[in-house]
């Protein structure tokens with residue numbers, strides 16, 4: 447957490463810190479996690495701060511919210527090199543590096559309107575194969591459509 | 607090799623290895639000798655034809671292949687298919703057919719429908735066309751035709767002309783030749799109908815030499831095979847887009863005279879006006895021969911999948 451030295455944000459007591467987000471993508475991360483700020487969590491968003499590894503990066507701190515494994519995978523789609531720190535009582539208790547799974551099921555919808563997975567009346571889950579991890583490129587197992595890295599945020603399936 | 611086909615789903619030509627296709631072709635050679643006889647290899651078997659999207663040629667071809675082998679056929683098409691696809695979902699229809707039959711042939715307007723059906727059904731599924739994506743049995747017929755005409759599929763220069771973006775037969779043909787060693791593949795289409803990114807990606811991964819072109823005239827003298835398809839209005843999300851490209855290419859006898867003497871023109875049929883009638887009676891036309899191989903290829907495939915003793 448030392449890298450953000452020039453911008454002071456208080457430490458969080460319990461919650462999640464998502465670090466090493468590519469610069470400018472923090473809001474996409476919140477979008478894919480379905481967090482809009484009205485849930486009441488205390489959230490700090492740092493954008494374009496200096497980073498040794500990435501040159502510039504974004505950081506998100508969320509007080510009082512842990513992430514599930516599925517959410518971790520979703521984060522990996524937008525920020526493949528992110529690290530996720532779970533904080534308890536001001537201390538980092540676990541540190542994950544997100545890893546892009548080889549298959550992504552159910553999280554994204556297919557951009558192809560004539561893909562069977564977009565037929566509403568069928569009980570079918572989307573399934574994408576990770577054909578490249580850096581940069582991330584996914585391919586629909588049903589229709590073959592290819593999804594590029596920058597298309598992912600708008601394809602996150604919403605479960606409202 | 608026989609066991610690799612037994613109870614197998616046929617969703618995409620890309621699931622096949624070259625050696626498997628060569629084996630299928632060998633079996634098809636044998637069936638050509640018996641094509642006029644009624645065989646009893648599939649007596650007692652029931653084959654379901656589920657054509658959610660209308661088709662005459664492919665459906666009849668499967669039906670004839672099944673009946674020549676002694677199988678019974680259950681099917682729905684046209685209005686009936688329409689009401690089924692409106693009234694109940696694909697999942698329930700496939701489950702029903704899975705109970706009634708030994709093998710299901712499916713055509714559907716949505717990409718991935720056949721793969722999804724294969725996940726639901728216990729019985730083998732043959733994809734007879736799903737949206738703009740796959741039409742594996744057509745690709746088998748096309749490759750077999752080339753094998754019969756030229757003795758080999760490798761080493762030839764191919765031109766594929768038509769709707770490379772939305773056409774499933776032409777896409778499956780490109781996938782099919784990618785399993786072999788073509789000398790070069792020219793992908794020829796109007797700008798708006800260029801080949802999809804996932805197809806180009808596959809060609810690159812398989813180190814196939816290809817080049818995209820707008821005009822067939824430019825490359826006609828280099829081709830051994832010219833594969834032509836029609837532009838299908840119903841595949842276009844936007845009718846205006848269709849209006850812009852309709853009639854944008856036409857293969858005439860005059861054009862073909864600039865090509866090699868041995869040049870052959872293939873077409874999955876039906877054709878509309880993209881090939882001039884003058885070509886039909888010329889030595890270039892291979893599409894009627896190609897159409898004749900539809901039944902024997904499907905006979906081999908059905909026999910192998912259902913494990914009949916040959």
Ligand SMILES: [Zn+2]
Nearest residue numbers: 556561586589
């Ligand atoms: Zn899809």
